[in-house]
Amino acid sequence: MTTISGGALTQQLYGKLFDRLDVDASLGLTQDELKAADSSRSDEAFAAAFEHLDADKDGKISRAEISAGPALSLGADALLTTSGADNAVADLIARADTDGDGKLSASENEAEAALRRANNLDSGYVGGPVFMLRDRDGDGLYAANEISAARPLSLKGLAVTFPDELPDELRAALHDLDGAPRGDAPSPAKTYTAEEKQAIRDQMAADMAERASGPEGTIKFLDREITGLREQAAGDFAKLEISKTLSSRLLAQILGHLDQTA
Structure with missing residues (x-):
């Protein structure tokens, strides 16, 4: 068996x-049940995947065997020059566009978001580019020219400015804001x-030093916040209905990883 981990x-x-795939509740997946995740792939691909995943060779894939799946490969140019941003968008569409129409649908974007959330929180830091999507033509899909990529916000040079250090006009405007400030930001009314x-x-x-202590080009989650964020994500995932799109993405990660390590 090829060892893969997430x-x-x-x-x-x-x-x-x-x-989702264990339709007969037998606690073991057959090759036909595995194929239900993405029927567009060949029987040969599924046969090879089944052989790799069936570690104990009992003719079925257990929950433990399929749960040893790989994490999402985000790819990333930390600096994101113009060509780097274009490549990042192309990579996003290549991995997330499960129906092959060259655009991202809402379900494809939701699957990508779930996988990125799991990957980021599992690793403990935000990696890869940040994507911004805008449906300019109103067709409910996102083409390459409707997606932009940027590197995560740089933490260098950030500083705290208190209300009494601001110009009078801006201080007055802040004082009139409704709601509490976010995070540890100074309160405009204090x-x-x-x-x-x-x-x-x-x-x-x-x-800021802790957030910058992860791998280059990433932002680390604070130790005091990561446990709560992981617990919240686990609760959300427990209620998540796995869509056909997300099933296809998860299976693609398994098959893609097996192809690379075969």
Whole structure:
């Protein structure tokens, strides 16, 4: 058997795929049940995949065997020059466009988002480019010219500015804002002492250093937030209905990985 691995959230998605495909509730997938995830692939491809995945050679694929699936390969040019951005969009469409029409549908985009969420939280940092989609022609699909790619926000040079350090006009506007500020941002309605300002700046500096401590071109999740984010994702995935599109993506990851390691 070829050894492949993914984190806990990725494995949870593979477990959901198993439940979707195990139509007779036998707790083991046959080759025909596996093929139901994507009938466009050849019988030979499924036969090869089945041989690799059936580790104990009992003629069926168990939940544990299919849950050892690979994580999503995001590919990424951290700097994203113009050509890099174009390549990132092309890579996105190549992996996420399961029906082959050259565009991303809502279900294809949702499948990509679920896989990226699992991959990012399993690894502990946000990697790969950030995509922005805009349906300019209103057809409900996203063509390459309706998708832009950018690198994650750089953490270098970020600084905290307190309300009493702003121009009077801007300070007045902030004071009138409804709702609480996000995260650890200073409240526009509060006056801070010098000691409080320094404590906030010190914490911000420590957080930025921790966020920048992952692999180059990534943003690391803070240790104090990652457990909660993973628990929230696990709860969401537990309620997630695995669509045909997501099934196809998960299977494509398995078959693609097996092709690379054969």
